[in-house]
Amino acid sequence: MALSFFWSREFLTNRYFLWLLFWCNALGTVYGYIWYGEQMKWTLAHQPAWQIVFVPDSPTASLFFTLALLWVLYPVKSVVLQRIGHVIQALAVVTSVKYGVWAVAIIFAGWSQGGAQHWQDWMLIASHSAMAIEALIYVRFFGFRWGALIVAGLWTLLNDTMDYTYDIYPWLPATLYNHVQAVRNFTFTLTIASILAAWLALKQAKRA
Template sequence: MSLSFFWSREFLTNRYFLWLLFWCNAVGTVYGYIWYGDQLERTLAEQPLWQIVFVPDSPTASLFFTLALLWVLYKPKSVVLNRIGHVIQALAVVTSVKYGVWAVSIIFAGWMQGGSPHWQDWMLIASHSAMAIEALIYVRFFGFRWVALLIASLWTLLNDTMDYTYDIFPWLPGSLYEHLDGVRNFTFGLTLVSILCAWLALRQAKRT
């Protein structure tokens, strides 16, 4: 068996493998929301209720990807459900690439500013790298087009705006708070790069 088999449609869309991927992402999503527990509690206590949806960034990205897999497993006949699925798939790609790369970058930036590595950091590096990689691998099996990508782009930019306007961005390594302007600029820039990656992957998918 050649290595190319593991990149093939036959392997990647095998229902057993898709369900394995689904449950891995579902468990990771639940763990991610638990990880955000303290920040969610503080936001509920100190901020308006409507802001809570913008707090857990990476778990929500993982949730989008988990749901997106359902549209690969079960293709609905309803046009409305298809359109909803396309938006979820576009959100899955843009946010998984964005927050996957963001988390890894922030961890390394914290280390460069004198922070000490912990085992949880390596776990987060592995899981968030996987988020970005799987989104780019599966974009060719998703059915979204430009309108859905535009909606996903606007949502992600709105989320960035809410995070850094109301200080509900993910908690950072302590050494990075004095560089918050740089983190904010990096975050917005990474969103634009993630949108571009999704657009390029979408173009490539249409050619294959």
Template structure:
């Protein structure tokens, strides 16, 4: 069996594999919200309620991807449901690529600044790398187009604005708190790169 089989349409759209991927992402999403539990409680206690939606970045990206798989498994006949699915899929690609790369980068940056390593860091590196990879693998099976991508881009840029305006960004390693401006600039730049990646992947998918 050729290695290329594992990223072929036949393998990636196999319903058994899709359900396996769905449940892995669903469980990862739940774990991600639990991981953010302390920050969610702190935000609810210290910040206006409306800001809470902008706090759990990676779990929400994982949630977008998990829901997007349902639109691959079950093609809705309703135009409205299709449009909703397309927006979710665009959000899944942009945010999964963005936060997948962001988390890995921040962990390594924290280490480089003298932060300590632990097994959870390696688990986060593996899971967040998978987020970015699976989003790029599945973009060709998603049905979204330019309008949905624009919505996803605006949402992700809005999230960045909220994070660094109201200090509700994901809690950073202590070693990076003195470099917050650099983290902010990197985050916004990565958002733009992720939008570009989604756009290029979409163009490639249309040609395939």
């Protein structure tokens, strides 16, 4: 069997594989919300309740991707449902690329500042790298276009603004709290880069 088979539409859209991917992401999403549990409790105790929406970044990105797969598994004819699906798919790509890369970069940045390495860090590096990669792979099977991508980009920029305006950004390695401004600048830059990556991937998919 040629290696290219694992990149083919036949393999990537096989319903058994899609369901496997769906449940892997669904379980990862649940784990992610558990991981954010303490920060979410802290936010509810010390911040206005509406801010809780902006706290769990990576699991929400994973949730978007999990839901996006449903529109691949069950194509819909309703224009309204199609539009909803397109926005979710655009959000899945932009946020999965953004937070996938962000988490890996922050872990390595923490280490570079003298932070301790833990086995969970390697698990997070692997899972978040997979988030970014799978999102870019599946762009060609998603149906969203520029309008949905703009909505996804604006939402992600809003999330960044909320995070660093109200200090509800993901808890950082201890060694990075003296560099929050640099993390903020990196985060906004990465959001723009993720929107651009989604746009380029989408453009390439249209040519394929």
